[in-house]
Amino acid sequence: MKPTDQNGSPDTGIAGHGSFFQETNLSREEAVRATDWVRKHVDRRTVDLGERMDDVREHMYELEKEGEIIIHRITDEHEPMAVRTLFGWEKKVPTKQLWHHKSCGQCGNIPGYPTSLLWFMNEFGFVPGKDYLDETDQTSCTAWNYHGSGIGNVESLAAVFLRNFHQAYVSGKQHGHELGHFYPLVHCGTSFGNYKEIRKYLIESAELREKVTKILGKLGRLVDGKLVIPEEIVHYSEWVHVMRNRIASELQKIDVSNIRATAHVACHYYKMVHEDAVYDPEVLGGNRTAIITSVAQALGAQVIDYSTWYDCCGFGFRHIISEREFTRSFTMDRKIRVAREEANADVMLANDTGCVTTMDKNQWIGKAHDQNFSIPIVADVQFAALACGADPFKIVQLQWHASPCEDLVEKMGISWSEAKKNFQEYLKEVEKGNIEYLYNPELAYGGQA
Amino acid sequence: MQQIYDDIRGDFRYDNELNGCLNCGICTATCPAAHFYDYSPREIVQLLWTENVEQIYDAMQEKIWACAQCMTCAARCPFKNSPGGLVAIMREVAIKHEMQSAKDVLRPFGRVMLKLITTGNQLSPDMIQPDHFPDWGPNIQKVEGDLTVLRKAIPVKTLQTVETAWEVSLKTSVEMYTIWEMTGVLKSLELMDENLFDVIEDFIDEKREEYDEWLEEQEDDD
Numbered sequence A: 001m002k003p004t005d006q007n008g009s010p011d012t013g014i015a016g017h018g019s020f021f022q023e024t025n026l027s028r029e030e031a032v033r034a035t036d037w038v039r040k041h042v043d044r045r046t047v048d049l050g051e052r053m054d055d056v057r058e059h060m061y062e063l064e065k066e067g068e069i070i071i072h073r074i075t076d077e078h079e080p081m082a083v084r085t086l087f088g089w090e091k092k093v094p095t096k097q098l099w100h101h102k103s104c105g106q107c108g109n110i111p112g113y114p115t116s117l118l119w120f121m122n123e124f125g126f127v128p129g130k131d132y133l134d135e136t137d138q139t140s141c142t143a144w145n146y147h148g149s150g151i152g153n154v155e156s157l158a159a160v161f162l163r164n165f166h167q168a169y170v171s172g173k174q175h176g177h178e179l180g181h182f183y184p185l186v187h188c189g190t191s192f193g194n195y196k197e198i199r200k201y202l203i204e205s206a207e208l209r210e211k212v213t214k215i216l217g218k219l220g221r222l223v224d225g226k227l228v229i230p231e232e233i234v235h236y237s238e239w240v241h242v243m244r245n246r247i248a249s250e251l252q253k254i255d256v257s258n259i260r261a262t263a264h265v266a267c268h269y270y271k272m273v274h275e276d277a278v279y280d281p282e283v284l285g286g287n288r289t290a291i292i293t294s295v296a297q298a299l300g301a302q303v304i305d306y307s308t309w310y311d312c313c314g315f316g317f318r319h320i321i322s323e324r325e326f327t328r329s330f331t332m333d334r335k336i337r338v339a340r341e342e343a344n345a346d347v348m349l350a351n352d353t354g355c356v357t358t359m360d361k362n363q364w365i366g367k368a369h370d371q372n373f374s375i376p377i378v379a380d381v382q383f384a385a386l387a388c389g390a391d392p393f394k395i396v397q398l399q400w401h402a403s404p405c406e407d408l409v410e411k412m413g414i415s416w417s418e419a420k421k422n423f424q425e426y427l428k429e430v431e432k433g434n435i436e437y438l439y440n441p442e443l444a445y446g447g448q449a
Numbered sequence B: 001m002q003q004i005y006d007d008i009r010g011d012f013r014y015d016n017e018l019n020g021c022l023n024c025g026i027c028t029a030t031c032p033a034a035h036f037y038d039y040s041p042r043e044i045v046q047l048l049w050t051e052n053v054e055q056i057y058d059a060m061q062e063k064i065w066a067c068a069q070c071m072t073c074a075a076r077c078p079f080k081n082s083p084g085g086l087v088a089i090m091r092e093v094a095i096k097h098e099m100q101s102a103k104d105v106l107r108p109f110g111r112v113m114l115k116l117i118t119t120g121n122q123l124s125p126d127m128i129q130p131d132h133f134p135d136w137g138p139n140i141q142k143v144e145g146d147l148t149v150l151r152k153a154i155p156v157k158t159l160q161t162v163e164t165a166w167e168v169s170l171k172t173s174v175e176m177y178t179i180w181e182m183t184g185v186l187k188s189l190e191l192m193d194e195n196l197f198d199v200i201e202d203f204i205d206e207k208r209e210e211y212d213e214w215l216e217e218q219e220d221d222d
Helices: A028-042 A056-065 A104-109 A112-123 A143-149 A154-170 A189-204 A206-218 A236-251 A293-299 A324-341 A353-361 A364-369 A380-387 A406-411 A416-431 A441-445 B002-010 B032-036 B041-049 B053-059 B072-076 B083-096 B100-119 B147-152 B170-182 B185-192 B194-221
Strands: A069-072 A081-084 A090-093 A098-101 A183-186 A227-230 A260-264 A347-350 A377-379
Touching: A056 A069, A056 A189, A069 A154, A081 A236, A090 A236, A098 A112, A098 A154, A104 A112, A104 A353, A112 A236, A112 A377, A112 A380, A143 A154, A143 A189, A143 B083, A143 B100, A154 A183, A154 A189, A154 A206, A154 A227, A154 B170, A183 A189, A183 A236, A189 A206, A189 A227, A189 A353, A206 A227, A206 B170, A236 A293, A236 A380, A260 A293, A293 A380, A324 A347, A324 A353, A324 A364, A324 B032, A347 A353, A347 A380, A353 A377, A377 A380, A406 A416, A416 B147, B002 B053, B002 B083, B041 B053, B041 B083, B072 B083, B083 B100, B083 B185, B100 B170, B100 B185, B100 B194, B170 B185, B170 B194, B185 B194
Parallel strands: A069 A227, A098 A183, A260 A347, A347 A377
Antiparallel strands: A081 A090
C-alpha cells in the first residue's frame, strides 16, 4: 500500500512525517545493506568515533613488535576473567597477583575501602606477598592536581604513570617472583581515567615517548632500555565486579534484600576513555556501566534508579577545596536530594575517592538552607564487606564517614553501638601498641609472608 | 593574544579534542559547572571553532576555571569534541603566559599543591579536620580520639600516617622531584606563586639531602 500523509493523501511523503519524507524504493538487498550500515555506524554501542574507535591495545602490540615498548601482560597466572566494554571489546580483569595502587584521596578520607578490598583478598585465601602486594614505593597519579590547577602537563602525568607502573612490573623481584608477577590494580577513578588517557597519548605520540624515555632512563626505570606499559588499566571496582558472584556465594552472611541501594559511578570511570568502561547486558540491560550495580544485585539488594544517575558528584578537583559552594550545592541539589526523594535510598554506592568524599562530607551544611536530606555514602566494596560480616569499624572503617551510616548498619542487622563499643576498647589496645594487621606489614618493605 | 591562541592550537591534543561544532548544546545541558557559573562548554568550543581570539582571551580570564573536569561533555558530544579537554589545554596556556586569573584562582589551592608536590599525596588526614572544613560539620569522625591512634587502628600498615594519605618511601619522593624538574612543573609553579615555589624548593633540597645521607649509610653498612 502506498503511504499517505496525515490527510490520507498519497504521493506526499511517508505517513505522519511530512512531504519531504519520501520512500526510498530500495531493493531488499539494498535496504539490508543500508540498515547494516546504520547499525554499524549509528547504533549506540558502535558509534563510529573514527580514530578514537581504534583499539589502543592493537597499536601497543605493534609497538612492542617493533621493539619500542614492553607490554606488562595479564597472564593465566593472574587468573583473569573476561568482561565486555562499551564498544564490545574484551577486557581481561586479573583476579590475583595484584599490586595495590592506592588513591591519595581515598587513603586520607575513606580508608575503609582499601581495607575492605584487602580484607576480601584475605577472605579468599590470597597470600600476601604472592597474591597481592601493598607497598610504599608509589606516588599518586597526580591528576587531581592537574585537573584542579593546570600545574602539571601531559609529560609529567606520563612520567608518573610509567614510573608507578614500572614499579608494579618489577615489584615481585624482592619476593622471588618473575618480572610482571604483580599486576597494578588502580583504586582511584581519577587515576584510572587519567592513566588510560595518558596511555593513549603515549601510544599515539612518538615525541612524547621520546621525552619520557629520557626521564624514565634517568630514574633507572626502563627495562632493556624500553618503556613498560600495561596491557590493561584495571580499576578495583572491576575486580569487585568479576568477583561479585564469588563474594555473594562464598562469603555473604547478611541478607540485604531490604536495603534500597542507589548507584553513583565516577565520571572518570566511564566518561573518560569511555570505550574501555565495563558494560554487561545482564546489568541494567547494558544501558549503563555494570560496575557497582552488578555487585549490589549479586548481593540481593534492591537497586533503585533515580533521574540524575548520570550527573557528576560535584567534586570538581579544585572546587572541593576552594569553591565549596559549588561542590556542596551540586551534590545536595543533584544527588543527595534526588536519591532521597525519588529513590528513598538507604545508601548511595560509589566507586571513587572524590565522589564518596564529596557526597559524604557535604550533607551537614545543607541544613543551613533547609536541605535536611542525608544518605550514607560508601564505596561498593565497603557495602559488600558489611554484607559479608566485616566489622563496621575495624575493617569497613565507617568512623571516617560524615554521612549517617548508623541507620544503614542497623538495618542490615548489625549493632552499631555494640561495634562502636568494641572498637573503642580496641583503641585502648592500639594505644598500647597491640595493633591488628590484615597482613604482615613488613611485606611492604621486602619481608617474608 | 594571538600567541596565546597559537599555543592552544599548537598543543598536540588540540585536533583530537576539537572536531567541529553543531552548537547543539548537549555539552552545556549536562555540565555541572553550567548550573552554577557563567560558563558553558558550548561557548568554549564555539570560540575555539570560530577562532575568536579576543573572546578566547576573555574566557581565559575567568570562565575556564569553572570547569569541573568531569568530562561529561566529552562523553555526550556527537561531534567527539572534548570541551573539558580543551579547557585543560587552555589552563596550561594561561599558566605559561602568567595570566592573573590563574594566579588568583590557584592561590587557595596552594596547600594541596604543596602537599602533592612535596609528598606525592594530596589531602592528608591532618588536613581533613573541622578547623579546615567547618562546613563539613563538627562530627567528621564518628569516634572521638587522637588522630594518630585512629590512624593506627587502620589494619593496613601503609595507611597509618597522619601527614600523608599513605607512607611514601623517600626514594619514591626523590624520583618524583626529578619528574617535576624535567617536565617543567616546578617552573610553572614558580610562575604562579613564587613564595610557594621557594617553600617547595627548600623542602625538596632537604629531602634530597636526607636521601643522599641514607644512601651513604647503606654504603657504609656494606
